[in-house]
Amino acid sequence: MGLFSKKKETDQFADFPAIGGVMASKMVTEQNKKVRFMYREKPTRDEDSGWRIFSGNEDQDYTDNPDNTGIYNPTTILKIDPSIANLLLTPIGSVFERENENSNWYEVDDFEFEDDYPTTQKLTDKWSVEISNLFLRRKEENGDLVFVMKGKTVRLAIWDSKDQTRQQLYDEHKHSQETRNQEEAPTLETFDLSDSNVARIGYMIEESDNQKRYKVIYGFSMVDGEVVQAALYFDKDTDKEWALETWRTIKYE
Secondary structure (H helix, E strand, O other): OHHHHHHHHHOOOOOOOOOOEEEEEHHHHOOOOOOOEEEEOOOOOOOEEEEEEEOOOOOHHHHHOHHHEEEEOHHHHHHHOHHHOOHHHOOOOOEEEOOOOOOOOEEOOOOOOOOOOEEEEEOOOOEEEEEEOOOEEEEOOOOOEEEEEOOEEEEEEEEEOOOOOHHHHHHHHHHHHHOOOOOOOOOOEEEEOOOOOOEEEEEEEEEEOOOOEEEEEEEEEEEOOEEEEEEEEEOOHHHHHHHHHHHHOOEEO
């Protein structure tokens, strides 16, 4: 029985997802102190998960010394502190803390990431959007661009409508919005953010997956012959203004 128990303990995290390496304080890895603070920033390279993990006992001088941290396989940290297993699967922008090694984990909302500054992302030669550098950008097989971080996602698709003017496109989308089926997801709010260069019309609904409910704003930005469809997902109602402002920054030059 002892041998089987030991094998089970050794293989406990053998199937943990390959999220990439984690940067951890040597107070955790060499002194076996439990984790008390961790955050996930934008990865610096493909093999980096973005996780930065600390015992909570490090002072600034300690963390400033690169010799006091290392890059480790997540299983190395999990064998020291299994309590972070589910936390490691949360996305970029996640921050967790606890008062002591026996306390419950809680999310930190006011942590300032160094990568959280606005950048202009080119969508085409003419279209662009302004979004925080903290978002991870990927292009899907169908050509959609997706920007992801914790609690927020932006999905963008560009349609070619060469035979229609901006006004025709606006009228078409306004009609579709006014007549959309309300049974599955009622329209919570409608928006018109048009300016002299780009016509913008959209609406907000609530959607859900198997784990949570969230809001999404579907925004359409139109010029003669082209439409950018934006789906802006957010978990917290307070992020509605972030979604509207991000949509407003979709510009055509």
